[in-house]
Amino acid sequence: MICDICGQEDAQVRHVTRSYGKGSDLLIIENVPVVTCSHCGESYLTSETLHEIERIKLHRQSFAKERSVPVAAFG
Template structure:
């Protein structure tokens, strides 16, 4: 199974795709390995050199009343 995770928000948003995720055969809980977590940290640190710019559609779920 693979996962997608957003990191940051607004102009600093980075979406990491294709993250390997494991599921426990007993309880079904999903988790990342330590190696995967280290790679996520590396990607975040090198975001400007490893990220590819893409247009992202954004929708508002509901208007917030002040």
């Protein structure tokens, strides 16, 4: 894949978990595709991914499933 930042063919898509909001408004979205370039070191979300995240956030009642989530502090 070609990196949108540096134009090299070193970009790869990896999937991560992202959290949005906090407290009772917290929404965790799993399997978010993030483009990462090993040449320039940049990571970014495509416009399509950003639009899908906004759609999920807007319609969270339709997509989200309630889960109990344990939280640990680093260090």
